[in-house]
Amino acid sequence: MNKQILVTRSSMPPFDEYVEEIRPLWESHWLTNAGVEHEKFRSGLGEYLGVGENVELFVNGHLALECALKALELGADGRDEVITTSYTFASTTNAIVRCGLKPVFVDVKPDDLTIDPALVEAAITSRTCAILGVHVYGNLCDVDAIQRMASAHELKVVYDAAHAFGVRKGNAAAASFGDASMLSLHATKVFHSVEGGAVCFRDSAVRDRLRAWRNFGINPKTGEVECAGGNAKLDEFRAAMGVVNLRHVDDWIADRARAEARYRERLEGAQGVRLFEPTPEVSLNHIYMPVLFNPDKFGATRNDVLEALAAHGIRARRYFYPLTSDFPCYRGVFNPGDIPIAREASVRVLTLPLYEGLSNEDVDMICDVVLGCMR
Ligand SMILES: Cc1ncc(COP(=O)(O)O)c(C=O)c1O
Structure with missing residues (x-):
């Protein structure tokens, strides 16, 4: 392992x-x-x-x-x-x-x-x-x-x-x-x-x-x-x-930005893979690395990628899944509303590992596994 x-x-x-x-x-x-x-x-x-x-x-x-x-x-x-x-x-x-x-x-x-x-x-x-x-x-x-x-x-x-x-x-x-x-x-x-x-x-x-x-x-x-x-x-x-x-947070955010840039280099443009862009004027803090997988174009589902990563000892997260309106304690209690975009995101988005100190080599290894799922 x-x-x-x-x-x-x-x-x-x-x-x-x-x-x-x-x-x-x-x-x-x-x-x-x-x-x-x-x-x-x-x-x-x-x-x-x-x-x-x-x-x-x-x-x-x-x-x-x-x-x-x-x-x-x-x-x-x-x-x-x-x-x-x-x-x-x-x-x-x-x-x-x-x-x-x-x-x-x-x-x-x-x-x-x-x-x-x-x-x-x-x-x-x-x-x-x-x-x-x-x-x-x-x-x-x-x-x-x-x-x-x-x-x-x-x-x-x-x-x-x-x-x-x-x-x-x-x-x-x-x-x-x-x-x-x-x-x-x-x-x-x-x-x-x-x-x-x-x-x-x-x-x-x-x-x-x-x-x-x-x-x-x-x-x-x-x-x-x-x-x-x-x-x-x-x-x-x-x-x-x-x-x-x-006293250290600015350095930590800068290091996260470095790791995120590496992810972007490796994943941007891959078919069926969508990365999220900051809205104009907004400076991000690089807190997460969300990736949206379109199974029709990528050839594999978000859950397939999750499992492939887990098989390599890499923990990604389905974040946010399920939608809170689908929790057992809220189902049938509050109207979930007509929410096709949230529904699609909850089954397609995976947040990949991202933290201060995550090396470029580790990012490369994660991206190799992710891209290896593409069919
Ligand atoms: C979107 C969102 N809201 C609220 C919380 C709750 O914050 P805390 O864990 O500090 O109680 C979290 C934390 O994980 C979160 O991601």
Whole structure:
């Protein structure tokens, strides 16, 4: 058996640098609840992302998204429908449902698999309270069209920006779009704090509500429990990992870009193989290497490629499959909608291994297996 290549691998900072960062914790004995590292990470992250002070940290992206939906008070006025897509990770749909809201699924655009604004418009009803778009593989939703519609219909806009750390559109940070954007800082993302998440928000009045939902509902100013919040606080050890990793993330993204360029050299133009292009003006973070296989032209299915890679010890991922509307817990509960493009992508897209440190030789070996499936 060849060596194993996993679909992703966490980037690690220099060990001694992390140890230096956490050493003061042995003096302070302050391990969680907005300590020194937490505040250092929060301000460093806000500066890196270009959102200044308008960012709050969470223990993971999922709870960050739930807290954002709660802090924006979605559903409070009786409108409970959130227009969204099922071409996403379980977290997006689960967050909507766990907040007592109803997902209304529309299709995605064929070019970048993000929510189709024309279909959003058609799905708006008197019960709609928000649009929740997903920046798929770091490619941004059509944020301008979505904002125009939201403003016209008095809807909130929330982005699942789990894939969009550090992505920019022109001079604007991806995290600055919408009323709130959630980032995942999970170990497998381009930038991480082991587990972690963040919400960037437009209106600074949201901050106290985010903090309350994160910390058992306790209003940070009055100390009163004002809502049924849970516990989604980021501890000092993870915050310290974030502080250290911020110093290295640009190098990591550059190295991912190198590996992705190698994939493109090898796969671009192969019959039945489609690579995704960044939308104009958008600078990508090279988080994933999605490839769409058209079985009629390629001569093999996405699953054939997945199996061939597995036989060589290479783990690729069907991401996103199945569509969230097809999960057993949602089937027959929420209307999956008329979503031919999302359906096709979910059975044709494979994300190939991509991480900082993946060598060109490994990329070549992966591409040899992929192209060897072509008939
Ligand atoms: C699109 C999307 N949304 C949400 C999440 C949840 O983020 P986390 O794992 O940090 O909770 C992920 C993470 O994998 C994701 O890919």
